[in-house]
Amino acid sequence: MTSDPIMFDGLGFFLYRSTACDGLNVGDLEDILKAARQRNDAAGLTGCLHHEDGLFFQWLEGPQYQLQHVIQSILRDTRHRDISVLGEGSLAQRRFQDWRMRFSDREHGSLMDWFASSSASTVDPSDYAGGVVAFLQSVAV
Ligand SMILES: Cc1cc2nc3c(=O)[nH]c(=O)nc-3n(C[C@H](O)[C@H](O)[C@H](O)COP(=O)(O)O)c2cc1C
Secondary structure, three states: OOOOOOOOOOEEEEEEEEEEOOOOOHHHHHHHHHHHHHHHHHHOOEEEEEEEOOEEEEEEEEEHHHHHHHHHHHHOOOOEEEEEEEEEEEEOOOOOOOOOOEEEEOOOOOHHHHHHOHHHHHOOOOOHHHHHHHHHHHOOO
């Protein structure tokens, strides 16, 4: 993962963790995904969203201008809180190019279990963001 200063051309990425609002249900999640996929499609953005134990982990990538615009919408969305940015910057190549927004939850894979497993042994323990990305890329949906 590169973390150059953000330039407003080329591809960029944004990785964060947030807490889903209390009472967020399956219907709310479907609404989020439907709107996200429509907008990402129009903006040329791709990525993935993982939901586990009331937490969201999202990787979003695409043209910097459009990316920054959608990030602002995500940051002000009241359906989640305690947003912690794990990484952002420029990107040479997309990681989720076939996905307008792939979705996964515990049924597909568990980040907590993955960190505890041998798959994580190649990840630097101090590189939490790198571990999250490696996990997201390992999930089979
Ligand atoms: C966890 C989460 C992930 C989201 N991901 C995306 C996304 O990938 N793309 C997107 O356009 N909107 C996404 N949204 C929805 C936006 O936050 C926002 O509701 C939507 O883009 C409408 O934007 P507006 O506030 O400018 O009307 C997400 C919302 C949440 C809570």
